Every structure is written in structure tokens, then in C-alpha cells.
Amino acid sequence: MADNKNLINRRGFFRKAAAVSVTALSGKSLLANELAEKGDPAIMHHTKWGQKWGDPVSVNLYGMPSAYEHNVTRRNTKLLASGNFRASIAVTPIHESQGIITPNGLFFSRSHGGTAHVDPNEYRLMIHGLVEKPIVLTLAELKRYPSVTRTHFIECPANGGQEWRGPQFNSVQFAKGFMSSAEWTGVYIKTILEDLGLKPTAQWMLAEGSDNSKMGRTIPVDKVLDDAMIVWGQNGEALRPEQGYPARLLVPGWEGNLCVKWLRRLEFSQEPWYCKEETSKYTDLKPTGKAIQHFYANEVNSTVTSPSPEIPWTDLKDGDVVEIEGLAWSGMGTITAVDLSFDGGKNYVKANLKGLVLSKSWTRWSYMHAYKKGEKLLLTSRAIDDAGYIQPTIDQEIGVMGVEAVYHRNAVETWEVTEEGKVNHVQIRSI
Amino acid sequence: MADNKNLINRRGFFRKAAAVSVTALSGKSLLANELAEKGDPAIMHHTKWGQKWGDPVSVNLYGMPSAYEHNVTRRNTKLLASGNFRASIAVTPIHESQGIITPNGLFFSRSHGGTAHVDPNEYRLMIHGLVEKPIVLTLAELKRYPSVTRTHFIECPANGGQEWRGPQFNSVQFAKGFMSSAEWTGVYIKTILEDLGLKPTAQWMLAEGSDNSKMGRTIPVDKVLDDAMIVWGQNGEALRPEQGYPARLLVPGWEGNLCVKWLRRLEFSQEPWYCKEETSKYTDLKPTGKAIQHFYANEVNSTVTSPSPEIPWTDLKDGDVVEIEGLAWSGMGTITAVDLSFDGGKNYVKANLKGLVLSKSWTRWSYMHAYKKGEKLLLTSRAIDDAGYIQPTIDQEIGVMGVEAVYHRNAVETWEVTEEGKVNHVQIRSI
Numbered sequence: 001m002a003d004n005k006n007l008i009n010r011r012g013f014f015r016k017a018a019a020v021s022v023t024a025l026s027g028k029s030l031l032a033n034e035l036a037e038k039g040d041p042a043i044m045h046h047t048k049w050g051q052k053w054g055d056p057v058s059v060n061l062y063g064m065p066s067a068y069e070h071n072v073t074r075r076n077t078k079l080l081a082s083g084n085f086r087a088s089i090a091v092t093p094i095h096e097s098q099g100i101i102t103p104n105g106l107f108f109s110r111s112h113g114g115t116a117h118v119d120p121n122e123y124r125l126m127i128h129g130l131v132e133k134p135i136v137l138t139l140a141e142l143k144r145y146p147s148v149t150r151t152h153f154i155e156c157p158a159n160g161g162q163e164w165r166g167p168q169f170n171s172v173q174f175a176k177g178f179m180s181s182a183e184w185t186g187v188y189i190k191t192i193l194e195d196l197g198l199k200p201t202a203q204w205m206l207a208e209g210s211d212n213s214k215m216g217r218t219i220p221v222d223k224v225l226d227d228a229m230i231v232w233g234q235n236g237e238a239l240r241p242e243q244g245y246p247a248r249l250l251v252p253g254w255e256g257n258l259c260v261k262w263l264r265r266l267e268f269s270q271e272p273w274y275c276k277e278e279t280s281k282y283t284d285l286k287p288t289g290k291a292i293q294h295f296y297a298n299e300v301n302s303t304v305t306s307p308s309p310e311i312p313w314t315d316l317k318d319g320d321v322v323e324i325e326g327l328a329w330s331g332m333g334t335i336t337a338v339d340l341s342f343d344g345g346k347n348y349v350k351a352n353l354k355g356l357v358l359s360k361s362w363t364r365w366s367y368m369h370a371y372k373k374g375e376k377l378l379l380t381s382r383a384i385d386d387a388g389y390i391q392p393t394i395d396q397e398i399g400v401m402g403v404e405a406v407y408h409r410n411a412v413e414t415w416e417v418t419e420e421g422k423v424n425h426v427q428i429r430s431i
Numbered sequence: 432m433a434d435n436k437n438l439i440n441r442r443g444f445f446r447k448a449a450a451v452s453v454t455a456l457s458g459k460s461l462l463a464n465e466l467a468e469k470g471d472p473a474i475m476h477h478t479k480w481g482q483k484w485g486d487p488v489s490v491n492l493y494g495m496p497s498a499y500e501h502n503v504t505r506r507n508t509k510l511l512a513s514g515n516f517r518a519s520i521a522v523t524p525i526h527e528s529q530g531i532i533t534p535n536g537l538f539f540s541r542s543h544g545g546t547a548h549v550d551p552n553e554y555r556l557m558i559h560g561l562v563e564k565p566i567v568l569t570l571a572e573l574k575r576y577p578s579v580t581r582t583h584f585i586e587c588p589a590n591g592g593q594e595w596r597g598p599q600f601n602s603v604q605f606a607k608g609f610m611s612s613a614e615w616t617g618v619y620i621k622t623i624l625e626d627l628g629l630k631p632t633a634q635w636m637l638a639e640g641s642d643n644s645k646m647g648r649t650i651p652v653d654k655v656l657d658d659a660m661i662v663w664g665q666n667g668e669a670l671r672p673e674q675g676y677p678a679r680l681l682v683p684g685w686e687g688n689l690c691v692k693w694l695r696r697l698e699f700s701q702e703p704w705y706c707k708e709e710t711s712k713y714t715d716l717k718p719t720g721k722a723i724q725h726f727y728a729n730e731v732n733s734t735v736t737s738p739s740p741e742i743p744w745t746d747l748k749d750g751d752v753v754e755i756e757g758l759a760w761s762g763m764g765t766i767t768a769v770d771l772s773f774d775g776g777k778n779y780v781k782a783n784l785k786g787l788v789l790s791k792s793w794t795r796w797s798y799m800h801a802y803k804k805g806e807k808l809l810l811t812s813r814a815i816d817d818a819g820y821i822q823p824t825i826d827q828e829i830g831v832m833g834v835e836a837v838y839h840r841n842a843v844e845t846w847e848v849t850e851e852g853k854v855n856h857v858q859i860r861s862i
Contacts, residue, residue: 053643056515056546057545073493097668101532101614109488111488115486115488119479120499146754149787184530214481235532236532240494264478322575356787
């Protein structure tokens with residue numbers, strides 16, 4: 001385990017890093033360093049891309065990533081979801097993520113009937129039931145309400161849900177990539193309801209999609225009036241088709257499937273609905289044989305993202321200083337701390353929270369570590385939120401839930417670093 | 432001009448908005464509203480996209496916008512920059528922007544020799560000159576430094592620079608879209624210099640690109656040590672090729688051309704360089720015949736983005752309540768206030784700042800307005816930053832600079848709303 005006290009001294013740390021940078025260079029780079037010492041930039045002048053004109057700006061008016069990044073994509077597998085690629089999921093390469101924005105091209109995508117392609121001119125949203133003035137809005141009318149912009153994650157409650165009995169995927173993308181984070185623009189539903197008038201008897205809201213699956217979910221009115229939004233913008237542009245273009249529900253911090261895409265209808269009522277996707281799915285079977293329903297929040301959670309099976313430490317040398325990075329998030333508030341263990345959860349040190357720390361948003365954390373060649377580690381992260389919750393151990397969670405549940409698994413995750421620097425997803429049980 | 436006091440009362444405002452929403456509906460939608468009043472969702476069930484399977488998730492592992500959004504792209508014209516599409520610029524559709532993130536596909540792009548396609552395995556960065564330990568870094572070595580994530584705009588100092596003598600473009604995209612905003616991930620150069628050791632005689636840093644143009648710019652060491660970064664991540668993924676993949680300089684709040692792309696070399700020295708792009712260009716000719724050099728910050732600025740020539744009010748009806756939106760930004764700090772005028776700058780009211788307000792970052796502002804059919808407006812916005820600066824009038828700015836300068840024009844912009852609701856870019860001179 002790292003002696004982080006020494007590393008906190010920046011001068012001390014950077015002296016170590018300097019030694020690394022030089023010794024890690026290839027033969028060619030060592031030559032380059034000799035030239036650098038002479039102050040001779042000639043070594044920098046022979047790249048093939050610098051010898052010719054680049055592309056005109058006109059060839060790329062809406063851009064794509066470098067071809068060298070072809071490996072950084074969403075991924076899917078028949079093992080996930082329903083076994084076909086329409087009622088399925090494509091998960092985000094969170095090991096390659098940076099900051100707290102997931103670009104729209106990589107935002108995880110879950111649909112129950114495939115991606116619908118909605119004509120915005122034909123789009124209508126009906127809001128009715130227990131409201132004084134039921135209405136059907138065009139997209140232009142919807143967008144005329146005062147807009148707000150908020151940064152929130154969306155997480156499928158099945159994130160990590162394959163892992164109750166132990167790791168199924170030796171991949172952080174497949175194990176924990178059922179989530180992404182974005183800057184959303186839209187209107188608070190409470191704003192629209194101040195216009196339409198919500199009847200006092202209203203206790204629940206049905207949200208229904210216009211796609212082939214007619215996805216329907218029920219949400220308590222208290223949450224709707226707190227912070228639920230109808231959003232049309234994501235990361236500064238229109239929603240992508242696979243995110244529900246032209247408008248979807250956003251229920252910050254709660255199950256991603258509540259964020260109904262291609263949204264066509266909101267209906268307010270006294271009683272909850274029992275739609276297909278909140279009875280046959282998105283309920284959790286307990287050992288008693290009864291299932292938990294009406295439990296919506298994605299509780300406090302975290303994972304290491306680097307190192308990971310996708311980003312091993314096999315190229316590190318003894319003494320290399322490396323940044324252990326990860327994500328923490330809570331659907332119930334703001335992350336206040338992340339602990340990191342090198343021994344699978346027996347002992348913890350405090351990690352550093354990086355960048356913006358926002359409510360119901362990804363929070364990035366890191367820890368500088370001096371790698372010892374051949375060391376074996378069990379990296380476990382544990383997040384704490386301002387609602388007072390801390391991630392449970394898998395023993396604690398299985399003690400309550402058994403192993404028949406699918407959703408809302410937020411026990412700590414452990415990543416084994418082998419003597420060779422390979423990384424494996426493991427589960428630490430003490431029972 | 433709007434009586435905003437009445438609108439500030441939310442109930443009062445939304446009663447107005449309600450009347451708008453209903454009366455603005457088409458004949459078909461009025462039928463839909465009758466069905467909505469009966470609580471009959473049948474009207475919502477006949478969309479063509481809901482009658483068939485959508486696309487499988489596997490067809491779109493890296494996504495693109497809806498085909499219906501084909502008109503939302505960067506744009507270019509031979510009128511901009513050098514008259515060819517390699518030493519040219521493609522500007523951002525800021526009228527369609529939302530929040531403070533520009534998606535990578537729409538981030539404005541300026542290059543002097545076209546977009547280079549750099550092989551990240553062959554990428555090298557030399558840091559030399561007045562440092563104790565000159566070095567050549569591979570990309571992996573560069574990324575091993577402790578990273579930070581910051582949200583900043585980049586603005587070409589020529590943003591609005593065609594407009595000294597009056598509006599050239601009746602378009603907010605072409606007139607003010609030489610800028611975008613993103614969440615950047617990389618390393619502070621001061622962090623690297625703590626490793627390499629900066630010699631006390633160093634006063635300037637040369638940054639040089641590896642592309643065909645070998646773009647070179649000089650930056651004072653004080654700014655380098657304050658907040659300059661080498662960035663490899665933009666909005667949660669690798670930089671796009673047109674943004675300098677795999678690594679560029681980021682000089683927060685200063686001229687965009689200092690943010691050298693495809694960065695290959697940083698050299699520290701006692702004296703400034705006089706590169707082509709800081710002598711023949713990026714200097715401002717004054718009426719005296721002398722040019723201003725070594726002036727780098729993009730000063731406090733703002734514009735209305737909606738309404739705009741691209742988003743007119745021709746479809747609004749008398750009494751419609753509409754959100755006037757815009758952007759404000761300052762390269763010298765944080766936006767503290769935005770004023771909005773309806774009469775071309777004679778009288779101002781306070782606009783509302785929306786969402787996150789960050790240093791050297793786009794700040795979004797808005798103002799709710801009750802539209803009166805046939806009204807003629809001159810919408811002028813004026814931003815103030817925490818460095819104590821306020822946007823000048825064009826009279827004030829021309830008084831100092833004349834009309835031969837190109838860069839750093841930050842006078843207030845005015846957008847005329849005609850009786851028909853069309854929007855024109857105009858310039859209000861009192862002299």
C-alpha cells in the first residue's frame with residue numbers, strides 16, 4: 001500500500017515522477033531526450049502528419065472521434081438484458097471516462113423496443129388525469145416553458161446486478177457501465193404543473209413512451225414536484241435518438257428506466273399503476289419470496305475505473321507513481337467522501353474528490369499510488385453521501401436481500417491487482 | 432419592453448403561459464386537447480414510429496444526432512479567415528446551444544494548415560529551454576501526471592472581429608460563434624514544471640504544434656504558472672482530431688489561438704518569440720499606426736442567442752411569454768451580472784444567470800418577456816465580471832481602437848426585432 005503522506009508532499013512526489021518519466025522512455029525517446037538536453041527540437045520535425053496539408057474544416061461539419069479511438073465505444077452482449085439487441089443495453093466505457101460528462105456518442109443506451117426515430121413535427125405530449133387543465137403540447141410549446149440546466153447521472157438499477165453471486169464480467173465497462181452522466185436542459189414538471197394546476201388528490205404520475213414498447217412507469221408525485229424534469233437537451237445539443245429524442249423524462253438519482261424516452265404522456269392519478277416494467281421487472285425478489293416494489297433511488301455507490309481489466313498496470317515499473325481513479329455517485333444527494341482500500345476492505349484511506357461535486361451527479365475521485373513491482377492489491381472503494389449513507393459490504397447486502405434480486409446492488413466492488421499488474425474483478429466474502 | 436415585475440410572480444406568469452399554450456395549438460392539437468380533457472389517450476397511439484421495432488442497440492455503438500437535426504452543424508464560409516478551407520474556421524451554432532457544454536461534434540474549429548491526424552503511438556512532446564531537466568514525453572507518460580478537470584470556453588479573438596464597421600453577418604452563428612465551451616481534462620503545466628524545474632530566468636513559453644502549419648505562440652510564464660494546461664480529454668472523451676488530438680494547450684480565458692493544437696513542443700526562454708501568428712496576425716492596428724501586441728485575454732463579453740436571425744419570433748402571438756436567452760463570458764474571471772436592454776442600450780434591466788456560474792466559462796442568462804405583437808425592439812446585452820470590467824459600447828471601443836483592428840472586439844451587440852418578429856444584427860452608434 002502506498003505511503004500517501006510522502007506523496008502528498010508535491011515536491012517529493014514529483015521527484016519520483018521525474019525518474020519514472022525518463023526511465024520509461026523507449027530507445028528512440030532516450031535519443032530524443034538527449035536532443036532535448038541540447039535544446040535541439042529537430043527530433044520533433046519528422047512526423048508524417050506534419051509533412052502535408054490536413055483536412056479542410058469543411059469535411060467535418062459535425063465531427064467524430066479520431067480513428068485511433070475506434071476501440072472506445074459503447075458495447076453490448078446478448079448476455080445482458082433480454083437476449084436480443086432491441087430490448088437490450090449498450091454500456092459506457094467508464095474506464096475511458098474523464099470528468100463528469102459522458103459525451104452523447106458514448107452515453108449508455110437501454111431500450112425495450114429498440115431506438116425509435118421520432119419526427120419532431122409530429123411529436124405531441126399529453127398531460128392529463130388529475131390536473132385542472134389537461135393539455136397536449138407540441139415540441140415548440142413544451143420548449144417555451146422556462147428552461148433549466150442540471151448535471152445528473154442516469155443509472156440503470158441493474159448496474160452491477162449480474163454480480164450478486166460473484167463477478168460475471170471481468171470488465172469495468174460491462175460490470176459497472178450501465179450509467180453515464182450529462183448536462184441536461186429542459187423544464188421542471190412542477191413548472192408545467194403550476195400552469196396546468198395539479199389536483200390535491202394526485203399521488204402518482206404515469207410516464208409513457210411513444211416507442212414500440214410503450215414503456216410505462218409510475219412515479220410518486222412528491223418526487224415529481226421535487227426535481228423531475230422533461231428534457232430535450234443533453235450536453236448542449238438535442239437528445240440523441242437512443243436517448244429519447246425529442247424529449248424524455250429525467251428523474252434525478254432514481255432508476256434510469258423511470259426516465260421514459262420518446263415521452264408522449266404524463267397522467268396523474270390517486271393510485272399507482274402496475275405496468276409491465278414495474279411488476280415483471282424492476283422489482284427485487286427477497287429471500288422471503290416477497291418482492292420489493294416502489295423502491296426507486298439509486299443508493300450511494302462507487303467503483304475504481306483505473307486500474308481495471310481494461311486498463312491494467314502491466315506496463316508499470318517499480319516506483320512508478322500512478323493515479324488510481326474512480327467514480328462515486330448517489331441518487332439521494334451529494335458525495336461527501338470516498339474511501340479506498342488496498343486490502344479488500346479491511347483498511348481504508350481517504351481518496352481525493354476531483355473537480356465539481358454536484359448533487360445526484362458523478363463525482364470523480366483519485367489517489368496517487370507509488371507502484372511496487374510484484375505487489376498484490378485488492379482495491380475496494382467505498383462512497384459516503386450527505387444523506388448519511390455509506391456503501392454496504394456484499395455480506396451486508398446479501399444478508400438483507402439474498403441473491404435472487406437483480407436491482408439496486410450497491411455493495412462495494414473489489415478489483416484485484418495481480419503480481420503481473422493484471423486486474424480482475426473479484427468479490428470479497430467473509431461469510 | 433416587458434413589465435418583468437408582473438412576470439416575476441410565478442403564478443401570474445404561468446397563467447399567461449397557459450393561455451398561450453392552448454391558443455397556440457393547431458387544429459389537430461385542439462382535437463387532441465379535447466381528448467385530453469376527456470382523459471382519452473387514444474390520440475397518442477397512432478405515431479408511425481410506435482408501430483414498428485426501433486433500431487437495435489448494436490447498430491449505433493458510437494452515436495450521432497437525429498437526422499431531423501441535420502441543420503445543427505458547424506458552418507464555414509470563404510468570407511472567414513484566409514479564403515481557403517484549410518486555414519479556416521468552422522463556427523458553432525450558438526443559437527442552438529444549451530447549458531454551458533458544447534458537444535464535441537459542434538465545437539468550433541480553427542486551423543492554419545488543416546486538421547492533422549496524429550498517431551498517438553508516435554506522438555511526442557518535448558519540453559525544454561530554461562528548465563533543469565528537459566524531457567521528451569510519450570502520450571502515456573504525459574497522462575501519468577495527476578490530472579485535473581475544468582470547464583472553460585475557448586474563443587477565437589476574432590469573434591465578432593468582422594463587425595468593427597458594422598454587422599457583416601445577419602447570423603448569430605457567424606457573428607459570435609467563434610467560440611465554444613467544454614469540460615477539459617489534462618495536467619496543469621505548473622505540475623509538470625515542479626517535476627522538471629523551471630529556471631528563474633524563464634519569462635516566456637513557446638508552444639508549437641506538429642501540424643503542417645507548425646503554429647507557434649508565445650505565452651508569459653506568469654499565465655503558464657497560473658492555470659495553463661495540457662489537455663487530452665474534452666467532454667469525457669479524447670480530444671477530436673480538429674481539436675488537436677491527442678493533446679493541445681489550454682490557456683483559460685485567453686486568445687483561442689494560444690491553445691496550440693497537436694502540441695509537440697514547449698520551450699521556455701527569457702525573451703518573447705515573434706512567430707508569424709503573433710506578428711502578421713493576432714495583433715491589433717490602432718489609429719496611430721502602431722499595433723497592440725502581447726494582449727491576450729478575451730475580455731468580458733455577451734450576446735443574445737435567442738431570439739436571433741436563426742430563431743426569429745415570427746410565430747409568436749400577442750401575449751406569448753417567451754424566454755430571451757444568451758451567453759456571457761469573460762477571460763478574466765467570473766460573470767457577476769448581465770444587463771438586458773430593449774432599446775439598444777439606453778435603459779437596462781437585470782437578466783437572470785442560469786445554472787453553473789464558473790470562472791472563465793460560458794455563463795447562460797435569460798429573461799422572461801411577454802411579447803406584444805408588432806413591437807419593435809433593440810435587444811442589447813451587457814455583461815460584468817468579477818475583475819470589475821463591463822462591456823463597452825461600440826462608440827467607446829472605436830474611440831480607443833479605431834476600425835482597423837480585427838481582434839478583441841467586445842463591445843455590446845444589438846439585435847433588432849422587427850414588427851414582423853424577424854431579427855437583424857444591427858450596430859447602434861451615437862456618434
